[in-house]
Amino acid sequence: MLIDSHCHLDFDVLAEDIEGVLQRANDAGVDGMVTISTRVRNFSTYAALAERYENVWCSVGTHPHNAHEELDVTVDELVRLSAHPRCVAIGEAGLDYHYDMSPREAQAEGFRNHISAARQTGLPLVIHSRQADEDMAEILEEETGKGAFPFILHCFSSGAELARRGLALGGYVSFSGIVTFRNAEEIREVARFVPEDRFLIETDAPYLAPVPHRGKSNEPAFVRHTAEHLAEARGVDLEAIGSQSTENFFRLFGKASRV
Template sequence: MLIDSHCHLDFPELSADLDGVLARAAAAGVSGMVTISTRVENFATYTRIAEQHGNIWCSVGTHPHNAHEELHITTDELVRLSAHPRCVAVGEAGLDYFYDNAPRDAQATGLRRHIAAARTTGLPLVIHSRQADDDMAAILEEEAGQGAFPFLLHCFTGGADLARRALALGGYISFSGIVTFRNAREIQEVAAFVPSDRYLVETDAPYLAPIPHRGQSNEPSFVIHTAQKLAEIRGVTLEQVGTETTANFARLFSKTGLA
């Protein structure tokens, strides 16, 4: 059994055939998934999807690409919306210095507001971090000094230093199809040392399809390939990866009631 901890079921590549996507996921042994918010203004769409399916949950947050467009969203508003019974996380929020689609100060402001919401609610913060390891680690450490908050570095693409600093703060790390790529040696090295009680799997669908589907539109059923690669890297069985990542998901995303 696997859970796709991060996908975007509202994106047209998936929403156009949602019944088929969910059927294929079930056939592949994917028992649940979280459809992740990229814009708070679309929260009603995420909750509608989650309300229609007992094994789908959602989050509330602003992707760093859109940070400058939702600076009017306050921490209080995030907290209020997160009370929805199908909302189990805050985010995704973070820092993306690869695309730099939003000013970096806006990204940092948004991230800190989401951290405050996670701290207030106890819901996990889903963090997007790309080519921003030093600033991300510094913000996480500074904010943790003001009060602990649960968090997950999703679709991990950073270095070992960020991973270790995040783990030291109690964070979790999620691996996507990128870990199956031949040039992903540094990520594979991180996947080898993350403790068994602190890692998750995801697709980030419709993006980043794993080998052997690279170049195709990704979907939750493909998370099996990521899990298989993690089993190979960690020297364990696929069944153990499924058991561990599902237990970790249930613990971190405790509002799902799976624990």
Template sequence: MLIDSHCHLDFEALAADIEGVMARAAAAGVTGMVTISTWVDKFSTYADIAERFPNVWCSVGTHPHNADQELHIQTEDLVRLSAHPRCIAIGEAGLDYFYDNAPREAQEIGLRRHIAAARITRLPLVIHSRQADDDMAAILEEETGQGAFPFVLHCFTAGMDLAQRALALGGYISFSGIITFKNAKEIQDVAAMVPADRYLVETDAPYLAPIPHRGQSNEPSFVRHTAEKVAEIRGVTLEQVGRESTANFGRLFAKSGVK
């Protein structure tokens, strides 16, 4: 049993064949997935998908690429929308210094508003962090000092320092198909180190398809390849990774009801 903790079922590559996507996921042993918000103003789209499929949940949040275009979204908006019964997380929000598609100031403002919403609702914050390790760690430590909140560093691509600092704050780390790439040694080292009760697996579909599907459109069924690689790295069975990652998902995303 596996859960894809982060995908984008509203994106055209998946939405155009949603029934096939769901069937292939079920055949691969993927029992649930979270379709992640990138625009708060499109929340109804994510909620509709989650309402349509009983094993799909959604989140509410603004991707850092879009931060400057949703500065009108306030913490109270996130809190209000997150009350939807199928919404189990805040985000994704964070810092992306690789693309810098939005001004860094806007990204930080958005991130802090999402943190406040996670603190109020106790729903986990799904964090996007790319080439922003120092600033992300500093913000997480500062904000946790003002009151703890649940969070996961999704699609982890950072270094050991951010991983250890996030874990020290009670955070979780989620691994995507990137972990199967040959040049992912540092991420693999983090996967070997992370405690058994603090990791998740995901696809970030339709992006970042794992080996042996690299270059193709990614989809939730492919999370099995990521889980297999995590099992190899940790020296355990795929079944154990399935049990641990699913239990971790249920603990972090408690509103899902997964045990």
């Protein structure tokens, strides 16, 4: 059993062939997936997908690229929307200093609001962090000091130090197709030291297709390739990765029920 803990089924390339995408995922042994919010204002789209398909869940949140456009989204609104029975997480939210598509102050403000919502609801916060390791670690440590909250560093592409600091706070780390890339040895090294009860797998589809599909549109079925490479990096078999990552998923995403 495999779970794709992070994909974007509402993006056109997947939405236009949603039945085929889900069938191919099923054929590949992928039994569930979370379609992740990038704009709170589009929550009805994510919720509709999760309502329609029993093996799809959703989240609610604002991607850091869009943070400046949704600073009017309050913590109370995030909490209210997250009460939807198919919504199992807050986010994705965080910091992206690679593209800086939103002012950094707006990213931080939005991120802290999402942390508050995760703390209030007990739902895991799906964190996007790119080239912002120090600021991310400092915010996580500061906010945890105000009260713990569950979180996952999704599509991990940061340095080992952020992984260690996040793990020390009780966080999880999720690995995407990046772990299959030839030049990603640093990420594979992180994959080796993350405790067995703290890792998840994902696609971030339609982005970051793993080897052997690199350069193509990604989809949930391809999470199997990420699992295979993660198994190799950790020195275990695919069945062990599938079983452990699935157990970890349902522990962290406690609102999701097994289908």
